[in-house]
Structure formats: C-alpha cells, structure tokens
Amino acid sequence: MSVIETADAEGGGSLHQRILSNISEKILSGAWAPGHRIPFEHELTTEYNCSRMTVNKALSQLAKAGLIERRRRSGSFVRRPQSQAAVLEIQDIRLEVEALGLSYRYERVARHKRRSSAEDRSLLELDAVGSVLALECRHFAGKRPFAHEQRLINLAAVPEAIDEEFLAIAPGPWLIGRVPWSEAEHRIRAVAADRHIAAALDIEAGAPCLVVERRTWSAEHPVTHVRFTYAAESHTLVARFRPSQG
Structure with a gap:
C-alpha cells in the first residue's frame, strides 16, 4: 500500500486531512479489519459537517492508496491485503x-x-x-x-x-x-x-x-x-x- 498524501493541494485542506488521517489510522491500527464497511458518504458528511465533495475526495484518495475498495451501490470497505x-x-x-x-x-x-x-x-x-x-x-x-x-x-x-x-x-x-x-x-x-x-x-x-x-x-x-x-x-x-x- 502506498503512503497517503495528506496535504491538500487546493489549500484549506485541514478537514480533508483529518478525514484521511482518522480513517487511515483506524485501518492501519486494525480497529477496522479487512472487510469492514466504511460509513456511507452521507454519514461522513454529517459526522464531519462538510460537503459531500470533500468526503468523496478523501475516500477516492484512500482507494487510490489501496486502503479501501469502493463498490457501486454497496459502499466502501477496508481492503483485504493481497x-x-x-x-x-x-x-x-x-x-x-x-x-x-x-x-x-x-x-x-x-x-x-x-x-x-x-x-x-x-x-x-x-x-x-x-x-x-x-x-x-x-x-x-x-x-x-x-x-x-x-x-x-x-x-x-x-x-x-x-x-x-x-x-x-x-x-x-x-x-x-x-x-x-x-x-x-x-x-x-x-x-x-x-x-x-x-x-x-x-x-x-x-x-x-x-x-x-x-x-x-x-x-x-x-x-x-x-x-x-x-x-x-x-x-x-x-x-x-x-x-x-x-
């Protein structure tokens, strides 16, 4: 798995970084085991009081890093190490x-x-x-x-x-x-x-x-x-x- 880039190139990325850090920490610590379902986008939007675009961007970066997999209609899940x-x-x-x-x-x-x-x-x-x-x-x-x-x-x-x-x-x-x-x-x-x-x-x-x-x-x-x-x-x-x- 590649290292996640936590700096937001668009600036003002502290919230984006916090979402990334919080989710990746739960995955890498084992608190969220492989196969665990990540909260839905609307749930994360409510939890972090942010736009859906910010959440989607964070989840997309986590998927690109190989930490999660996104399934259409099912949500996002912690990826099993391969x-x-x-x-x-x-x-x-x-x-x-x-x-x-x-x-x-x-x-x-x-x-x-x-x-x-x-x-x-x-x-x-x-x-x-x-x-x-x-x-x-x-x-x-x-x-x-x-x-x-x-x-x-x-x-x-x-x-x-x-x-x-x-x-x-x-x-x-x-x-x-x-x-x-x-x-x-x-x-x-x-x-x-x-x-x-x-x-x-x-x-x-x-x-x-x-x-x-x-x-x-x-x-x-x-x-x-x-x-x-x-x-x-x-x-x-x-x-x-x-x-x-x-």
Missing part, C-alpha cells in the same frame, strides 16, 4: 503473511497416518501401496484465515515425519529443513468454496478461491503433495520469465 507468490518458487507462507505487515499464526487441524489409497497414490505418483501422513492445517494473517492446507507426506521418503506432531511448526518449512527437494510441480486452478473450505477460510460457501497444488520430489522419490486454498481476493500468483532460447 499477497503475491511466485509461481516458480516454493514460498513460506509465514514470509508471505509477514510481508503484508500482519502477524502470522499456524494451526494444525488434523493429522492421520494411513495406508495409501488409490487417490493418495495418484496424487503422490506412487507405484505401490505404502504409508502416508495426511495433514490438514490453517494459516492466519492477523486474526483472519489466510490459507487452508491439505498435505500428504510419503513416509517411505520421509520416515521421520511419523514422530512429528506438527503442532508448533508447519509441514512446509519442516520438510524443507530436512529433505532437499530436487524437482517440484505447481498446478493452479480456480474453484468455488465448498462448505468445508468456506468454514476454514471464514468466507461464504461458493466464494471464488485460488488453489495451488504442489508435488515435490527428492532424487526422483515422491516426497509430498500439498493443496493450498486461498480466498481469491487475497492472493495473486506472479511469474517472471525470459524468452525461450530455442
């Missing part, structure tokens, strides 16, 4: 969240060791039946859910995972610290949130979501398959590349 993840990199979600200036929290929802099903073997590209560890986790940005994680770990490749509860550390950084990966694959798609995902991310059922699925290998051995689901409005994927040399 993270950017590189498509060709393995990102640490903690770093993504902290880059937004928000506090990070991790929660393990479920952990099960099981004999691999046909679906498990397909996701991990396993040739034979074996043991896998299935994990469900949530990652938070501030007070709000940021990403939902569903992960399979191939215990033949990472047998020490069976002794890790994953209560204090997320599976991603734990694996990176122990198993050097040699190859990874990303698949990206859009989905509508089902009831389970909607509850996990605190969004409406049917809301658009971005799903990033990743498989990693170590020396040609499948290590893990993970599916991260994000609310679409809070996440962007970025790829930088060069022209083919072929």
Whole structure:
C-alpha cells in the first residue's frame, strides 16, 4: 500500500486531512479489519459537517492508496491485503503473511497416518501401496484465515515425519529443513468454496478461491503433495520469465 498524501493541494485542506488521517489510522491500527464497511458518504458528511465533495475526495484518495475498495451501490470497505507468490518458487507462507505487515499464526487441524489409497497414490505418483501422513492445517494473517492446507507426506521418503506432531511448526518449512527437494510441480486452478473450505477460510460457501497444488520430489522419490486454498481476493500468483532460447 502506498503512503497517503495528506496535504491538500487546493489549500484549506485541514478537514480533508483529518478525514484521511482518522480513517487511515483506524485501518492501519486494525480497529477496522479487512472487510469492514466504511460509513456511507452521507454519514461522513454529517459526522464531519462538510460537503459531500470533500468526503468523496478523501475516500477516492484512500482507494487510490489501496486502503479501501469502493463498490457501486454497496459502499466502501477496508481492503483485504493481497499477497503475491511466485509461481516458480516454493514460498513460506509465514514470509508471505509477514510481508503484508500482519502477524502470522499456524494451526494444525488434523493429522492421520494411513495406508495409501488409490487417490493418495495418484496424487503422490506412487507405484505401490505404502504409508502416508495426511495433514490438514490453517494459516492466519492477523486474526483472519489466510490459507487452508491439505498435505500428504510419503513416509517411505520421509520416515521421520511419523514422530512429528506438527503442532508448533508447519509441514512446509519442516520438510524443507530436512529433505532437499530436487524437482517440484505447481498446478493452479480456480474453484468455488465448498462448505468445508468456506468454514476454514471464514468466507461464504461458493466464494471464488485460488488453489495451488504442489508435488515435490527428492532424487526422483515422491516426497509430498500439498493443496493450498486461498480466498481469491487475497492472493495473486506472479511469474517472471525470459524468452525461450530455442
């Protein structure tokens, strides 16, 4: 988010500056959380005893700064911070969240060791039946859910995972610290949130979501398959590349 210019170029901008400062302070302090509805223009006009033009100008500047979004007929709302993840990199979600200036929290929802099903073997590209560890986790940005994680770990490749509860550390950084990966694959798609995902991310059922699925290998051995689901409005994927040399 860019810095808001508080000086009014037209002069006599103290009231305009006060509206900007008051609203931005409530947003940046967290008093108004992402998604909070800003008072309507006529409400702010009454509160500050000023013209609607002055209020509109202040809200337009807040929108330009990326602090709020204005929706026709609905009003203005505190904008959700949007993270950017590189498509060709393995990102640490903690770093993504902290880059937004928000506090990070991790929660393990479920952990099960099981004999691999046909679906498990397909996701991990396993040739034979074996043991896998299935994990469900949530990652938070501030007070709000940021990403939902569903992960399979191939215990033949990472047998020490069976002794890790994953209560204090997320599976991603734990694996990176122990198993050097040699190859990874990303698949990206859009989905509508089902009831389970909607509850996990605190969004409406049917809301658009971005799903990033990743498989990693170590020396040609499948290590893990993970599916991260994000609310679409809070996440962007970025790829930088060069022209083919072929």
